[in-house]
Amino acid sequence: MIDLEGVGVTYPGGVEALKPTSLSFGSEITVLLGTSGAGKSTLLRAINQLVTPSSGTIRSAANGLVSGGCELRQHRRDTAMVFQQHQLIGSLTALKNVLTGRLAYHSTWRTLFSLAPQDRLIALAALERVSLLDFALRRTDSLSGGQQQRVGIARALAQQPAMVLADEPVASLDPATAANVLKLLSDICKSDGIGAIISLHQVQLARTFADRIVGIVEGSVVFDGPPEALNDQVLARIYRQPVQDLAPEAELNGSPSAELALSLAME
Amino acid sequence: MSASNAAYDELLRKERQTWLKASVPGAIVILAIAISAGLTGLLDLKRLGQGLPAIGVLVGEMFPPDFTSARDWIRPIFDTLAMSIAGTALAILLSLPLGFLAAKNTTPHIAIYHATRVVLNFLRSIPELIMGIIFVAAVGFGPLPGVLALGLHSAGMVGKFFAESIEHVDPKPIEAAVAAGATPFQVVQYAIIPQVLPQFADVTIYRWEYNFRASTIMGMVGAGGIGLELMSSLRLMQYTEVSAILITILLMVTCVDAIGATIRKGLK
Numbered sequence: 001m002i003d004l005e006g007v008g009v010t011y012p013g014g015v016e017a018l019k020p021t022s023l024s025f026g027s028e029i030t031v032l033l034g035t036s037g038a039g040k041s042t043l044l045r046a047i048n049q050l051v052t053p054s055s056g057t058i059r060s061a062a063n064g065l066v067s068g069g070c071e072l073r074q075h076r077r078d079t080a081m082v083f084q085q086h087q088l089i090g091s092l093t094a095l096k097n098v099l100t101g102r103l104a105y106h107s108t109w110r111t112l113f114s115l116a117p118q119d120r121l122i123a124l125a126a127l128e129r130v131s132l133l134d135f136a137l138r139r140t141d142s143l144s145g146g147q148q149q150r151v152g153i154a155r156a157l158a159q160q161p162a163m164v165l166a167d168e169p170v171a172s173l174d175p176a177t178a179a180n181v182l183k184l185l186s187d188i189c190k191s192d193g194i195g196a197i198i199s200l201h202q203v204q205l206a207r208t209f210a211d212r213i214v215g216i217v218e219g220s221v222v223f224d225g226p227p228e229a230l231n232d233q234v235l236a237r238i239y240r241q242p243v244q245d246l247a248p249e250a251e252l253n254g255s256p257s258a259e260l261a262l263s264l265a266m267e
Numbered sequence: 268m269s270a271s272n273a274a275y276d277e278l279l280r281k282e283r284q285t286w287l288k289a290s291v292p293g294a295i296v297i298l299a300i301a302i303s304a305g306l307t308g309l310l311d312l313k314r315l316g317q318g319l320p321a322i323g324v325l326v327g328e329m330f331p332p333d334f335t336s337a338r339d340w341i342r343p344i345f346d347t348l349a350m351s352i353a354g355t356a357l358a359i360l361l362s363l364p365l366g367f368l369a370a371k372n373t374t375p376h377i378a379i380y381h382a383t384r385v386v387l388n389f390l391r392s393i394p395e396l397i398m399g400i401i402f403v404a405a406v407g408f409g410p411l412p413g414v415l416a417l418g419l420h421s422a423g424m425v426g427k428f429f430a431e432s433i434e435h436v437d438p439k440p441i442e443a444a445v446a447a448g449a450t451p452f453q454v455v456q457y458a459i460i461p462q463v464l465p466q467f468a469d470v471t472i473y474r475w476e477y478n479f480r481a482s483t484i485m486g487m488v489g490a491g492g493i494g495l496e497l498m499s500s501l502r503l504m505q506y507t508e509v510s511a512i513l514i515t516i517l518l519m520v521t522c523v524d525a526i527g528a529t530i531r532k533g534l535k
Contacts, residue, residue: 104448
């Protein structure tokens with residue numbers, strides 16, 4: 001459970017990327033929708049303070065008020081992030097990349113030489129969850145885009161988090177792989193009782209996987225409700241143009257191949 | 268039609284202008300070369316012509332190479348090799364902390380960044396031979412002052428290389444490590460070092476090759492090794508022995524470069 005109270009972000013130079021926002025996130029799957037630059041990434045990065053909020057407070061059930069130092073480290077450990085570009089080190093093995101997720105469990109001195117065997121077992125278990133155990137000792141730059149993102153998800157799982165923050169996790173993947181990866185992520189979150197906040201571009205995927213949808217326009221929340229309430233009117237407000245103008249995107253999401261991919265992924 | 272012709276002419280005129288602009292730096296370079304050659308006497312053909320026979324005489328005196336005292340060079344050769352390895356190790360030891368302090372993305376403070384850059388420039392700008400003279404005065408003759416001179420001078424160069432590769436790392440894995448709750452030192456160890464290790468190793472091997480070449484002349488200032496033998500033969504004007512030592516050094520340098528190239532290939 002994470003509570004945002006009046007959290008706003010103004011970047012140096014005066015751009016107000018996120019207007020003071022109050023939101024609560026539990027163990028459901030929340031999808032953030034909005035145009036590029038609407039503030040989805042800023043909101044996600046404010047939650048784990050990769051971007052320092054200029055106003056407001058963040059409170060988590062486990063760690064209380066998150067300010068800095070020890071609590072921030074624990075808070076980051078409990079809120080694992082999955083990135084659009086995967087953010088892996090290509091020259092390292094999948095296992096080594098996943099082990100990064102274990103760092104916050106130990107002091108700097110403890111990790112100076114190597115992580116504990118226990119951590120390696122947790123990392124391998126995480127790789128098994130995403131069906132990549134056989135690729136554990138492969139360099140990540142030899143893996144496909146979908147496999148790389150699954151390594152990214154395994155790294156997040158290795159943190160044994162209470163919440164996963166995913167910043168456009170499937171934006172750099174093809175439609176079929178995107179649906180697969182998203183299904184994997186949502187299945188794991190559901191079965192482990194992990195909450196997830198996922199920013200997405202594809203309305204179709206949002207409707208399929210979300211328990212709750214939050215629409216953001218110019219740094220403000222304009223919609224917060226269940227996927228069934230996401231009608232054309234709401235979409236027009238989020239994307240700031242009539243729905244018929246969204247045709248290219250609607251077509252893309254409703255295209256036979258995407259539908260097929262989705263149905264395949266759902267099986 | 269005429270409108271597009273006018274547009275063509277305009278584009279061609281612009282192209283000529285950029286060509287003219289590009290030729291200015293070229294002209295400056297040529298001028299600088301001409302002035303430098305004149306100042307240093309490279310264009311003084313008469314003097315060059317007179318020098319040529321003298322070189323011929325000297326080369327003649329160097330022939331045939333005299334390897335009779337080659338047994339006495341074995342220890343100095345090993346001293347030289349040891350000097351280059353120990354000096355490179357010292358340079359790396361100093362460069363690792365200096366490199367991280369002198370990289371914008373890992374320095375704890377901008378003032379420390381600038382201070383470290385000054386230190387690196389300072390180390391780099393004192394030639395190793397001058398450092399050798401200073402250390403011979405400080406710790407006495409032998410390979411030790413050579414090691415110190417090579418190590419400190421190399422740290423100036425290697426530290427700068429390290430800092431630059433650290434500054435060019437992909438920031439994305441760093442963000443991932445921070446997001447996972449890693450401490451700043453854990454970020455350095457688990458997100459930065461794996462990325463820069465191949466470059467670090469490459470620079471280190473290169474520097475070892477360079478240091479071996481540099482260590483062959485360290486003996487000239489009393490810092491031990493094969494250079495000391497070379498210097499004494501030169502002083503005694505035993506040019507046949509000088510040529511033999513030069514050939515020995517050439518063979519050693521070739522060997523070291525080949526070893527270095529093999530190691531670097533293995534790193535790829």
